[in-house]
Amino acid sequence: MTNELPVISLFAGAGGLDCAVERCAEPPLVHDGSGSPLRVRVATDYDGTALQTLARNFPHTKTILEDIRTVSTSDLLKVAGLSKGEPTLVVGGPPCTPFSKSGFWIEEKRNSQDPNASLLDEYVRVVSEAQPEAFVLENVQGLTYRTHQEQLRRLITGLRESGYSVEYKVLLAAEYGVPQLRRRVFVVGRRDGKPFHFPPITHSGESERDREYDPSKLPFVGVKEVFDGLPATPENGEIADGTFGELAAEVPPGQNYLWHTDRYGGRPVFKWRSRYWTFLLRLDPDRPSTTVQAQPGPWVGPFHWENVPNADGEMRARRLRVPELKRIMTFPDEFEFIGDRREVQRQIGNAVPVELGKVVIRALMEQMGYLDPLGDGARPEQVQETLLF
Incomplete structure (x- = not known):
């Protein structure tokens, strides 16, 4: 394609945000192959298995398996076949462990002293040196907590000093049609200095914090609805048996x-x-899932709302299957993951919900003039005309 718009992907993992980049022109919750004007030229991560997943699904993307702290921006540009100022976007979600609630019992995390927090600075470095037209950074909501205000301030300051307008906002995935109560902060900036306007909320419903419902919006998408049509194929290790097996099976849906x-x-x-x-959390079939975790313990949910028999015929709760996890994260059914069941859940739990990424990137591309706001897809021939308004 002569009109491909090049993207550099940092901390790419299995490619959740990359999938959003390359499908941002598709309608909400639809994966119809209509694609996007954007193409990920190069993706980098230190997780070899996750990069194998990315390469399987994006064969046109070149990958760099290395710690970002040892990868120069010039190497990234060279592998992508780009020069400074040519990337349309830099995207990525630095590892969220330093800012996540899980692990807050560790003092260095509680006091925001985790050395991995410096990976935010590496993101700023690449943006500053590559000078893309815009960038999108995603992270856990915890980055906005008071305990991490210095890291967030340094991130915003560094990006602004690199020549970008910067806006950030915590988004609830369920409010954009994702069947998951997952909160993430998005930091978005433009090199032309124009502010980015976050997309309006489209869905409403009860969350872990809010009990009010806005009838002018679409209702939250429930997991039973998105699981519809999936084959009932059991997976090894899906039965939750053992110490709390009986107790888990007795917990009603949503409890x-x-x-x-x-x-x-x-x-x-x-x-x-x-x-x-x-702990022992069961899905409510009519509501979005809670956050899918990357490394859950054996009794950490969400578990499916239906029980299944174990080898002795006793009813037990069951863990979610990979196709179900993909639906919750709004990955296309055809998206292939490399690795065993535990490894796949880790990749899925670390990813950006594709639909949430799509709605942010689509809004950015519309505001930059690369996509038609009326929904007709890419309009590269009108880019310059649109930017004059």
């Missing part, structure tokens, strides 16, 4: 271990609020 306290209808086994919310 968690609190069911088994003296305040609810189960067995009075656990003390009130003595565990994490996700």
